[in-house]
Amino acid sequence: MEYFHSVRLEQDKCKGCTNCIKHCPTEAIRVREGKAHIIQERCIDCGECIRICPNHAKIAVGDGLETLALYRYRIALPAPAFVSQFAGRAGLEQILGSLLTVGFDDVYEVARAAEVVARTTRRFLAGYRGKRPLISQACPAVVGLIQVRFPSLVEQLLPLTTPMDLAARLAREKGRADTGLPDEAIGTFFISPCPAKITAGRQQHGGVPGPDGVIPLAAIYGDILKGLAAAPAYACRAGVAGYGWGQSGGENASIGGQRLLEVDGIHHVIEVLTRIEAGDFQDIDYIEAQACPGGCVGGALMVRNPYLARLELRQLARCLPANAGELPEPGNNLATTPVQPRPVLQLDADLAAALEKMHRLETTQALLPGLDCGSCGSPSCRTLAEDIVRGEAQDTDCVFVLRERVRVLAEEVVELARKLPPSMAKPEGGSNSENQGNSN
Amino acid sequence: MKESLPALELAIPVRARDFLAGGDGAARIRQVLQQVGFPPGVIRRVAIAAYEAEMNIVIHSLGGELKGRITPEVITIIARDAGPGIPDIDLAMREGYSTAPREIQEMGFGAGMGLPNIRRCTDELEIHSAPGAGTTIKMVIYNR
Ligand code: SF4
Ligand code: SF4
Numbered sequence: 001m002e003y004f005h006s007v008r009l010e011q012d013k014c015k016g017c018t019n020c021i022k023h024c025p026t027e028a029i030r031v032r033e034g035k036a037h038i039i040q041e042r043c044i045d046c047g048e049c050i051r052i053c054p055n056h057a058k059i060a061v062g063d064g065l066e067t068l069a070l071y072r073y074r075i076a077l078p079a080p081a082f083v084s085q086f087a088g089r090a091g092l093e094q095i096l097g098s099l100l101t102v103g104f105d106d107v108y109e110v111a112r113a114a115e116v117v118a119r120t121t122r123r124f125l126a127g128y129r130g131k132r133p134l135i136s137q138a139c140p141a142v143v144g145l146i147q148v149r150f151p152s153l154v155e156q157l158l159p160l161t162t163p164m165d166l167a168a169r170l171a172r173e174k175g176r177a178d179t180g181l182p183d184e185a186i187g188t189f190f191i192s193p194c195p196a197k198i199t200a201g202r203q204q205h206g207g208v209p210g211p212d213g214v215i216p217l218a219a220i221y222g223d224i225l226k227g228l229a230a231a232p233a234y235a236c237r238a239g240v241a242g243y244g245w246g247q248s249g250g251e252n253a254s255i256g257g258q259r260l261l262e263v264d265g266i267h268h269v270i271e272v273l274t275r276i277e278a279g280d281f282q283d284i285d286y287i288e289a290q291a292c293p294g295g296c297v298g299g300a301l302m303v304r305n306p307y308l309a310r311l312e313l314r315q316l317a318r319c320l321p322a323n324a325g326e327l328p329e330p331g332n333n334l335a336t337t338p339v340q341p342r343p344v345l346q347l348d349a350d351l352a353a354a355l356e357k358m359h360r361l362e363t364t365q366a367l368l369p370g371l372d373c374g375s376c377g378s379p380s381c382r383t384l385a386e387d388i389v390r391g392e393a394q395d396t397d398c399v400f401v402l403r404e405r406v407r408v409l410a411e412e413v414v415e416l417a418r419k420l421p422p423s424m425a426k427p428e429g430g431s432n433s434e435n436q437g438n439s440n
Numbered sequence: 441m442k443e444s445l446p447a448l449e450l451a452i453p454v455r456a457r458d459f460l461a462g463g464d465g466a467a468r469i470r471q472v473l474q475q476v477g478f479p480p481g482v483i484r485r486v487a488i489a490a491y492e493a494e495m496n497i498v499i500h501s502l503g504g505e506l507k508g509r510i511t512p513e514v515i516t517i518i519a520r521d522a523g524p525g526i527p528d529i530d531l532a533m534r535e536g537y538s539t540a541p542r543e544i545q546e547m548g549f550g551a552g553m554g555l556p557n558i559r560r561c562t563d564e565l566e567i568h569s570a571p572g573a574g575t576t577i578k579m580v581i582y583n584r
Contacts, residue, residue, distance in 0.1 A: 152480035152487075274467055277484055278491035279557060346477035351512045351583075354476045358510075359448055361475075386475075 006060045006198035007045050009036050013057035018374040020049040020058060025266050026148050026345075030387070031377035041344040044144030045199040046266050046291045047300025060195035060301055063213035065220060068103045071187030073179050075171045076104040077164065077211060078191045080111040080238075080313075081246030081296040085217060085304050087312030089228055092319060096234035099191075101227030102220060106178070107234050108171035110190070111242030114163035116170075116327050118241060118254040120334055121160060125257065125285055133261070133276065133284040134158045138251060140200035141291035142269055143339060150273045151341030158286070161336045163245060164190050164197060165210035169333040172209075189213045191220065193299025194292065208335060216301045239323040247310045248295035251288040262288040264295050347389065361389045369400045448472070450508040454497040454521075462498040465506040466490035469517070476510070482583050485561040486515055489579045492554045493519035499540050500524065501574065517579045526569040533559065 016034040021027075028042035029049060036049075036057070049058040068074045076099040086095045099107050117138075128134065137143055137157050146153050168188040175186040190211040192198055201214035244250025248264035261284045263272045269289045275281055292298035297313055298306030347361070348354035365385035376397040378384040387393035396402045420426075450472065452465035470487040478486075490506060497504040497519060504521025526532050526539075535556045538545065559565055564580035 149474075151474070152484040154480075274463070274470075277470065277487050278463065278466055279488035279561075280491075341480060343477060345475050347475050348477070351477055355448055355510065355512060358472060358476050359446070362448070362450075 004199060004202045005038070005040060005043050005045055006062055006195040006202075007038065007043060007047065007050065008059055008061055009038065010057045010059055011035055013055045015055055015057075017054065018377065020053055021374055021377070021379040022372075023048045023052045024379065025145060025270060027379050027383050029379070030392075031374075041342070042148060044141050044148060045194075045196040046141035046145070047195045048266060050195065050300045060198055060216055062192065062195075062198040062216040062219065063189070065103055065215065065223065067213050068187060068189070071212070072185040073106070073175050073181050074104045074187045074189065075106045075108050075175055076189055076191060077108050077110050077167045077171060079164070079193050079197070079217075079246065079296060080109075080114060080243045080250070081193050081299065081302065081309065082191050082217065083243070083316055084246060084297050084309040084313035085221065085302060086224065086228060087309075087316050089225070090231065091233075092316045093233040093236055094228065094231050095224075095316075096236065098224050098228045098231035100234065101231050102223045104189070106171075106175065108167050108174065108188070109236070109238045109242065110163045110167040111238035111245060112324055112327070113167035113170055113242075114245040114251070115238060115242040115254060115324050116330050117160055117163050117166060117334070118251065119327060120330065121158060121255050121286075122257070124158065124160065125255070128285075131156055132282050133259075133287045135276075135287045136251060136289060137336070137339070138162050138245070138288070139196065139290045139292075139296075141194070141196035141266065142289045143200075144196065144342075145266065145269065145291070146273065147339060147342040148344055149270070150277055151343065152277055153273060154339045154341055156276075157339050159336055159338065160334050161208070162200070164201070165208070166330060166333055168209065168211040170328055170330070187212045189215055191215055191217055193217055193296045193302050195300060196291065208337070217299070218301045218303055221303050236320060237324055239321045240317045241323050243313060243317040243320065246295065246313050247297050248290055249288070250295065252286070255286065257285055259283060259285045260288065261286070262290075264290045264298070265293045266291040347386070357389045361385050364388050364395065367395065367401070368398055371400070373399075375399045448476075448508075448510040450510070452506045452508075454494055454504050454506055454519075456498060456501055456503040456523075458498060462495055463491055465494045469506070469508050472508070473510070473515070478515070478583060482515070482581060485581050486517065489558045489561040489581065490517050490519075492558050493517065493577050493579065496554050496575075496577075497521045497523075499544050504574070513583055515581045515583065517581075519577045519579075520574065521576075522574045525571045525573050525575055526567070527571050529567050529569060 014035050016031050018031050021029045026042045028039045030037050083095045096107050135156050171188050172186055188211045192214045198214040201211050241254035244253050249262045252260040252262050263269050294306040294310050297309035347357040365382050368381040370381050372380040376384045378387050454465055469490050473483045494506055501521035501523025507518040509516040533555050562579045563582050566578040569575040
């Protein structure tokens with residue numbers, strides 16, 4: 001399976017320090033020969049490694065402004081959290097207008113599409129009688145986490161497309177109506193807070209098109225700042241409800257309801273999903289789960305501190321009405337294809353063989369010291385055991401096992417060194433004769 | 441030679457009243473099943489049954505153990521504890537019945553869903569218990 005990933009390693013910057021391997025929620029990173037490697041199939045592009053790397057060797061690769069040149073009419077799709085990054089320097093409408101100074105012809109706020117998704121979600125929840133809780137699909141890192149680590153929960157993902165994809169489809173329709181240009185001439189570009197959305201933008205689910213490109217916020221931050229002072233005002237077409245999606249709790253607030261739960265930060269999301277899989281939380285209707293601290297305001301490609309950004313977002317939105325007046329009818333644009341599990345953690349495609357490997361994994365793990373030090377390049381002793389069983393590592397990759405082997409070997413060497421050929425005389429006054437000979 | 445394959449055995453101690461660690465045993469069994477590659481539906485049923493049984497030990501007993509025995513065809517979980525035992529098993533199987541001490545019910549545990557939930561998830565369920573002699577719950581889930 002060929003998988004595009006936005007998260008990459010910059011070889012030159014990586015010092016092989018092993019900081020990243022411990023924080024990856026899918027244990028996708030190993031350090032080998034002094035450099036980190038991402039196991040492609042496991043990576044969910046959550047960006048945890050980008051946040052944690054002290055050398056800034058982990059990066060996200062998206063589209064640049066030069067790709068705008070491929071289209072005749074270019075529409076920017078700013079994530080709801082986008083505006084939070086420029087608060088204090090201009091008002092909301094001017095911040096949106098600044099996108100027109102960097103090469104875009106129009107703007108379509110993802111916040112507006114978010115309100116459409118919220119409205120449909122509200123209706124869907126009202127008629128839903130299946131397994132609860134339903135889980136939001138809005139954060140692609142969480143969807144990836146579910147595919148890799150919680151495959152039984154894919155059926156509880158809300159079967160609606162994300163605000164990003166919906167915004168792209170609605171923007172394209174609007175662009176067509178405004179300009180009369182054909183679809184190929186219209187380019188839609190999501191301005192992304194995170195690597196996960198870059199990857200999601202590239203994977204067109206079941207052929208339904210999302211944005212044509214995804215530009216990392218950090219990559220155009222400087223350009224936007226430059227254009228901000230002279231930027232024209234762009235009339236905001238979304239409300240507080242839509243902009244709220246930029247932070248944890250905002251999606252739930254715009255859907256409305258009694259038993260909606262929000263969780264942010266990937267490791268907290270893992271705790272909640274573990275409970276759901278164990279049968280808890282059945283009295284909860286809906287889970288808004290976001291991989292980043294504080295939600296998208298804390299995205300790995302955002303520039304400002306997440307907590308400050310959250311405050312700024314709330315303040316900027318204060319001038320807006322609660323909801324966008326009339327909302328567009330989404331038609332077929334909310335369709336998604338069902339999410340499939342990604343069984344990449346399996347030890348073997350054959351169950352019996354996998355069980356045999358699990359046997360060896362458990363016995364191998366028992367021989368390791370259990371310190372989870374990371375010196376072997378695997379995130380924990382258990383993962384090293386897994387790598388050994390998969391044939392990708394050896395037990396002597398563990399420094400403690402190696403040291404023990406060396407000690408045993410050294411003792412044998414000392415032992416051997418004491419032995420003398422039978423033809424040689426014993427040393428004078430050989431008091432330690434018991435160690436020497438086999439001569440009689 | 442599938443038949444000669446020895447079953448994978450797991451044994452995880454469970455401490456009474458350790459609510460912070462409660463659920464770790466079930467989570468570990470779940471992780472093993474996922475890495476072996478059982479179907480998501482089977483994993484989920486085991487996860488729920490093991491979790492409920494583990495929480496029963498945490499809430500009601502003086503401590504015990506969760507044991508897993510895994511073959512490609514069948515997964516058996518045995519939860520054994522030292523504790524007061526269940527005086528009336530039929531009654532305990534009823535939804536909403538709980539003997540959890542009041543302070544624990546107030547923490548949001550012990551809503552009396554444990555055994556009925558386990559029964560829903562398992563293909564075979566055996567409970568042995570006598571007052572004062574502890575409880576053993578054997579849960580069998582077929583892989584099909
Ligand atoms: S982006 Fe996330 S899943 Fe991918 S390697 Fe980094 S930490 Fe792991
Ligand atoms: S919480 Fe938002 S910014 Fe973070 S990974 Fe998910 S969608 Fe991206």
